[in-house]
Amino acid sequence: MHRGFSILKTATNSNARRGRLWTPHGYIDTPVFMPVGTQAAVKGVLPDQLTGLGAQIILSNTYHLALRPGSELIQAAGGLHAFMHWDHPILTDSGGYQVFSLQSQRAIDSEGVVFKSHLDGSKHRFTPKNVIDHQVRLGSDIMMPLDICTPYGASHKQTDADMAITHRWEAEAVDYWQSLDTDQLLFGLVQGGMFDDLRQASVAALTQHPFSGFAIGGVSVGEPMADMHRIIETVTPQLPPDKPRYIMGIGLPENLEVAIRAGADMFDCVLPTRLARHGQVFMDGHQRVSLKQAKFKLDPEPIQPGCDCYTCLRFSRAYLRHLIQARELSAATLLSIHNVRYLIRLVDALREQI
Ligand SMILES: [Zn+2]
Incomplete structure (x- = not known):
């Protein structure tokens, strides 16, 4: 198995493919769902539990870690893997999305973007180079470049200007x-909003560079599902077939299935843990169900009969509903374990079918 991306099998009835991606912390079997640990922690789930759930790689976020506790501090602590005690691959998002979505005050100039921290209002600058420097100090396996994530609803003109x-x-x-001595991977990031011509132009411009893989950004930003699916289905097959393809920010079962059929390999989403903190769980047919409902008060069944997760093997819906009502901390953990496992199992099953 070589350093790089190997396609092991392609489907006959769709663009789906199975692959294996080398990273400095080991191989990843694709398609893969990546749980999100924005601040060097997957909310409510411990690293050993993540390993038990079958997580191969997690996501973390350069914007958040650069502001707190700082990439220099994490480097001094031995890098992100040692700091958070996770010895498997980590992908770090550049923070472009956070700069442009969390910040009302920011200014783009020729060198980068100046923004105010959402924590204390202090001023910071991100440039294409210093965002790589932050990620080199973090020591993530896959780095993402600084980009502008144009909000949904922006005009063709605005989207085009941001994309340039x-x-x-x-x-x-x-x-x-390329000038650095690092074996960390760097993915290119396609933008272009909801406009087919701009997406095509973005693919054409970025695939001229020797990126390790390519991501589609600017989806799952509030657009109707039909638009998201159209972008995924038209842009994914345009990306080089011999490089991994990552669709950013999607994780609902109905979107994962579309993306995998279109030939995408990697996905991340905060929803499984966020839904869990609000008492919602994935059940059969990919429904999202609130366990707070009175009908679960005496329900002896696990969340999802047949699920092999720690939670479903031990606890009833009635007990979990009680934990939520009593505001016990373990409720968020137990529901997150089920939701993350649900998505990992789903993607594993789809991978096996290819
Ligand atoms: Zn479960």
């Missing part, structure tokens, strides 16, 4: 990455 800056930043990032 993103392309310039990514060219700078890839040149800088």
